[in-house]
Amino acid sequence: MNTFDVAVIGAGIAGVSVAAELAQYGTVVVIERETQPAYHTSGRSAALFATNNGNPVVRALSFASEDFYRNPPEGFIEHPLLAPRGLLMIGRPDQRDALDRFHASTGKGERLPKLDEAQTCEKNPLLRADYGASAVWDATACDIDVHALLQAYLKSFRRDGGTLLTAREVTRLRKKSNGWEIETGNGSIAAGMVINAAGAWVDEVAGLASVQPLGFKPMRRTAMIVDPPAGVSSMIPPLGAWPMTIDVDEQFYLKPEAGMLLLSPAEETQMLPQDIQPDEIDIAICIDRIEQAFDIRVRHVKRKWAGLRTFAPDRTPVAGFDPRTQGFFWLAGQGGYGYQTAPALSRTAAALIRGGPAPGDISAFGLSSRDLAVERLL
Template sequence: MTQADFIIIGGGIAGASTGYWLSRHGRVIVLERESHPAYHSTGRSAALYTAAYGTAQVRALTLASRDFFDHPPEGFCEHPLLTPRGEMTVDFNGDPAELNNQYLSAKASVPEMQLLSADEACARLPILRREKVHGALYDPSASDIDTDALHQGYLRGIRRHQGQVHTNHEVLGLQRDEQGLWQVQTNGQTFSAPLLINAAGAWADQIGAMAGARRLGLQPKRRAAFIFAGPEGLDTHHWPMLVSLDESFYMKPDAGMFLGSPANADPVEPHDVQPEELDIALGIYQIEEATTLSIRRPTRTWAGLRSFVSDGDLLAGFDPQVPGLFWVAGQGGYGIQTSPAMGQASAALVRGQPLPEPLTRFGLTPALLSPARLG
C-alpha cells in the first residue's frame, strides 16, 4: 500500500492545479485512469482567456487567475502562458438590445471592452460578410492559453515536491477505514490518505457515489470542434477569435490554420466522446454563412466534454455528508482559465485555511465555491 497526505482522482486541469498548490504542504498522489492526463476535456479545449463570459463567480475566478498567467513562477514554463488574441463577438441577427446588454455586462469585468459598428468589425476581420454584420463587441484583453504548458507546469510542480502522478490507474473501490483513512483501490495497487480530492471531471458524480456521497447532478455536455485551412495569401495570425452573439459558432486562428466549432452543448453521459457529423457540418455552415470562407474538408475533428452543475458555477469544497471527501468539479468549460485561482482556493480549503487574499479581493468566499450551496 502506498500512503500519502492527499489523493487526487483525476489528472486533468482541476486535479493538476489542485495538486500543484497542495504538493508543497504534503505528499500528493494523482490517479488518472487514462494513459495520459487531460484526455477528455482539458486537452480538447479552445483555450481562450477572457473574463467577459460566465457567471459572476466564473468571472471572479478568471480575474483572480490573471496574475499567475502573466507572471508564472520561475521555472514553471519556458514560454509565456498567454498570447494576445483579442475576441470579437458579432451580431449577425440584428439584435442591438442583446448586443448592448452583453456589452454592459462584459464591461463590468473587462473595462477595455469596446462596442464596434459593423464597418469597424469588418475592418478588424475582413472575411466577415458586411451585409450580415449589425455590430460587434471587441475584447482586446482576450488571449490564447498555452494549455499544454500550463498543465505540464502543474504536473512538474507536483513531481518536484515528491508527489506522484499515476496514469492507467482506474479507481475500482473507495473505502474510509476506522482510522479515517481513505483506501483507494485501483487496477494497479492500493493507496491510502486521510483526504480524498474528487477531480474526476465528467465522472466526478460516479466517483462521489463510490465514496458514499450524494450525486451533485453533474451534467457533461458534448462540444464538437474542427481544424480547417484558412484563406491563401492572407496573414491571419493576428486576427481575433470570432464568436457569434447568439453563440451558434466560434472560430479562431490556430497554428497557421483555423479552429471552428458550432458551440454546441449537448447533454450526454460521461464517455470518450466523439464528434457527430451533423455538428461538424452545422459549424461549417454557420462559418460559411457569416464569412467569405469556403471550408472544403476539415483536417481534424474532435469533441470534448464540458461538465456543469445546476447553477453553472464551479465547485471546490468538502462534501456536506462524507468526511474527508473534497470536490473540485463542474468546470463547465472554464476550468483552464480559472485553474490558477481554483487550484489555490482548493489547496487552501482542503487544508482548512482561509482563501488567499488575491482571491478574496475579487469577492470569492468558501460558500460561493462549496458544493453545500446545491442543497
C-alpha cells in the first residue's frame, strides 16, 4: 500500500491549493474521483475577484489573498492572474435601502463611491435608462484567470514531489493507530492525516470516516453565455470594458466574457451533491430579469451550466481539525468565494495542519483560526 503524510480528498481549487502549500513539507497525495481536476464547482465559476462581497470573514480572506493575486510568488506563474473588470452593484429606486446597506459595508476605512443613474448607465451602456438603477462602484474588482491559477498550483505541487491520482473515488476511510487507510475504487492508500476538500460532498466524505456531518448545504447556481445585442460594437465603453453588473438583492448578474455575455439568475437552490445541471426554469427566469434591466433580447443561449456553491450553516468557510476524530481536517464551505479566498485560505489551512497559528500577514486582516474552526458548528 502506498503511504503518504497527507491525503487530500478532492482536486478542486480548495484541494489543489492546500496540497501545493503542503507538498514542500512532506509527502502529499491528492485523490480525485473524476478524470480531471476542477470538473465540478471549480470548473464552473464566474471567476471574479471582489473583496467587498461575502460576509466579514470571507472579505478578510479575500483582502488577505489580494497580494498573492497581484504579486504571485517568484516562479509561480509567468503572466498576471488578475485582469481589471470593475463591479457595478446596482439597485432600482425601490432597492435603495439594500444598496445603502451594501454601501455601508464596503471598503477598508473609506467607503466605495456611489453613482447616480446617469453615471451608472455610463459604466454599463446596456442598462435601460428607465430601469432607474443607481450603483455602488468597485473599481478594484477583477477577473481571475482561474485555469492558470489551478494549473500553477498543480505545477508547484508536482515540482515539490506531490502525487495526483485521478479517476479514484474514495469509498471508505478507516482510522488506524498511526493514521488512515483510504479505500478507493482502485486500491487502498495509507496516510497520516486526511484533508476533506470534497466540495459539495464534504459531509458525505465525513460519513465515510464515521465523522458526523457539519450540515453543509450545496446550492445550485446557473450561468449561461449569450450573444451581445446588435449594435454593441458602437457602444462606449466597448463590451470588453463593461463591469460585472450585479443586482444588489442577487436576482441576476451580467458580465462580458470573451466577446459574449455571461448571465446568471444568481439563484441559491439547495440540492443533493451531484453532477449538477441547469434547470430550464432558471434559464427562463434569468432571461426575463436580464431583459427587464438591460436593453437586450435573448434569442439563443449558446452554452449553459450550473455549479454547486456549498455553504456552512453560518456561510463562513471551515478550515480546521475535527476535534472528535484525530487527523481529520475540514477545508470546506467556500460558497461563492472559493477562488478569491483560495490563496489566504490554503496558506492558513497549511499552517494549521503543520501545527502552527495562522500566518501573521493573514491574521493582520483581523482573521483568527477560531473564525474558521470546526468547533463553532458543533
